[in-house]
Amino acid sequence: MTSHDRAAASDPGDDELLESIGTAFSRLRRRTSSVPIDAPVARTDVRRDLLLAIVEESDGQLGVNAVAAAMGMERTAVSRLAASCVGDGLVERVASQTDGRSVTLRLTSRGREVLATSRHQQRRAFEYITRDWDDRERVEFARLLHKYVAASSRSDPA
Structure with a gap:
């Protein structure tokens, strides 16, 4: 049995993967x-970054x-969480452009900086995790992940 055969035998099947x-x-x-x-991105920052x-x-x-x-x-x-982000200068509350009686949230320049830093850290984490992958595998994974995200947004209830 070759090393390729052993690897294939130990790999989970398609149904198991799914x-x-x-x-x-x-x-x-x-x-x-x-x-x-x-x-690294602190676990407590994950929800904040999602809100941003x-x-x-x-x-x-x-x-x-x-x-x-x-x-x-x-x-x-x-x-x-929004109040904390307002207090930290990351988000501001503004009158809605469509309904002046309601309030919406908008990123501040500081919020944009924090979000950019978080995205940079995520990119570095991706590079670290995939350090043994070749460039083609990294790009293919990124392409498929973006395709998955796009498909999930199409399935959002209206």
């Missing part, structure tokens, strides 16, 4: 934050309720 995708996502979430890079990314994507059009729905979190928890 059945364990949820477990893989959970492990990825837990392990990425513990990658040994300078200034959602606010950035909405271009100041979402209030706390909509951000909570997008994050899949309770409104009160997101309200506290």
Whole structure:
């Protein structure tokens, strides 16, 4: 038996891979934050960074309720998180452009800097985790991950 045959025999089958995708996502979430890079993303910053990314994507059009729905979190928890981000100068509350009675969230320049730093750290973590991959594998994984994200956004309930 060649080394290729042994590797193929020990590799999980397609059905097993598909059945364990949820477990893989959970492990990825837990392990990425513990990658040994300078200034790793703290676990406490993950929700903050998610809020910042959602606010950035909405271009100041979402209030706390909509951000909570997008994050899949309770409104009160997101309200506290948003208040913390406001206090840290990362987000500002502004009157809605469509309804002056409601308030939306908008990134500040400091919020954009923090989000850019977080994304840079995520890139470094990706490079560390995939350090044994060749460039073609890294790009293919990134392409498929972006395709997966695009497909998931198409399946969002309207």
